[in-house]
Amino acid sequence: MRILVGAAGLAVMGFGASLLLGLPHATDVLLWLAAAVVLHDGLIAPLVLLVGRTGVARAPAVRTALIVSGALTAVALPVLLRPGPRPNSSVLPLDYPRNWLTALAVIALTAAVAHRVGRWRAKRRGASLTNP
Numbered sequence: 001m002r003i004l005v006g007a008a009g010l011a012v013m014g015f016g017a018s019l020l021l022g023l024p025h026a027t028d029v030l031l032w033l034a035a036a037v038v039l040h041d042g043l044i045a046p047l048v049l050l051v052g053r054t055g056v057a058r059a060p061a062v063r064t065a066l067i068v069s070g071a072l073t074a075v076a077l078p079v080l081l082r083p084g085p086r087p088n089s090s091v092l093p094l095d096y097p098r099n100w101l102t103a104l105a106v107i108a109l110t111a112a113v114a115h116r117v118g119r120w121r122a123k124r125r126g127a128s129l130t131n132p
Contacts, residue, residue, distance in 0.1 A: 036074055048067055048070065065111030073104075
């Protein structure tokens with residue numbers, strides 16, 4: 001099964017690479033992809049590991065929120081860092097920094113609720129084990 005999934009992944013990657021060949025700015029796309037790998041492997045993953053190692057994020061919900069927030073930030077960086085006004089206002093018409101912060105707030109709230117529910121369940125399970 002793993003070989004089949006790996007072959008399917010390679011086929012999709014080959015298809016994506018063939019689409020890149022027809023782009024006029026393929027080097028920009030490749031540069032962005034390389035920067036995403038460097039950002040993930042050089043910054044996001046070590047930070048998540050460091051936070052997990054220090055014990056700040058022992059809860060799975062908190063670790064998950066950190067990973068999702070890092071990935072969301074990596075994907076949002078191109079529109080967040082786009083400088084100044086755009087000549088064509090329809091290209092990036094939304095308030096991306098506000099939407100990014102809203103998404104981060106929703107992730108944090110979801111993690112807090114999941115953490116609280118997990119603690120409540122563990123407490124309840126412990127109470128039911130001690131009181132048959």
